[in-house]
Amino acid sequence: MALQLPPPWTLVVPILFLDFLVISLPGGVLPIVINEAFGQRSYLLVGYAQTVKGILAFATSPAIGSLSDVIGRKYLFLATIIGTAAPNAALGLGVSLETHLVLVGLSGCLAATFPLAFAYIADNVPPQGRSSAFGMAIGLGLGGAFLVGPPLGALVNEREGSTAVFRACAVITIINIVFLVVVMREPRRPKPPPWHEVLRRANPFAAFGMLHNNRAMRLLSSIVLFFYLALWGFLSNKGVCA
CATH class of the missing domain: 1.20.5 (Single alpha-helices involved in coiled-coils or other helix-helix interfaces)
Known part of the structure; x- marks a missing residue:
């Protein structure tokens, strides 16, 4: 009997899992590190970073989604994966906490991971099967990462220290990038819309x-x-x- 390969859209699930594992892994460690470094300013600094991230996400996410209809999903999806993981992965490469907070804010420019994941699924799944596919992507990708990440990060922190947690984030990010580039295939899509329609859809x-x-x-x-x-x-x- 020939081995039956899983549907192409299922590749999104491990990619999302690894991407959000980078976010969840230091979930119990990062607030402590930031508080130790910035003290009473921690709340304001993190708040400013998250506010900038939200504003940039609002401004750019529709444009990324619209652009993917023209140039394809794969490499824009790769860009959003890197954008999501960059703030925590960068700490594993030795950057300062100030740089980390700047990256948190700038990551809003690429905060379209789920829209592109859902677009990729929609390209590969007929309408009647999309709701279950979306649910699996969220449940196993996002939910699985936040189920496993915090306790695993706490275990690594207890045994090896906080630096090891962030180095693990960097390694996971590199693995995820290689996996996406090598394994993911650009789906077949209809003829792209004209540029005036692309620009209209890009308006947040x-x-x-x-x-x-x-x-x-x-x-x-x-x-x-x-x-x-x-x-x-x-x-x-x-x-x-x-």
Whole structure:
């Protein structure tokens, strides 16, 4: 019997897992390191970095998604993977915490990992199977990373110290980059839209028009807004109390 290969879209799952493992691995270590370095300024400095990240993500994510319709998903997906992992991986290469915070802010320019992952899945999965594929990508990729990462990072920190945790982030990032470049294939897509349509879709404020015209999207957006307000409020205060 011939070995049956998994569907191409499943390659997204280990790539997302490794990318978010780099974020979750130092989850219990990084707040302590930042507090020791910056003291009472920690909350403000991290807050500024995350605010810049959010503004840049709002401004650039639609453009990245729209551009991927023209030049393809693979290498833009690679760029977002590097952008997500860069702040923690850079600490493993010996950069300062100040540089780390600058990279956190600038990483918003490439904060379109999930939109491109979902676009890649949509290119390879028929409409009736996309919801389960999206769920698997989030559950195994994101959820798996945050299930395994914090306890694994704590174990490495206890045995080898915090520097080893960040070096592990750098190694995982390199492995993920090589895996993506070698294994992922550019999917077949329809003829790309004309450039005037690409530029129209790249406008981040166009989403407000969708909210104005679609009641279901307004409701969903409100739920997501309050969810993330609560989530990031908790995560911000967790770092201060570390």
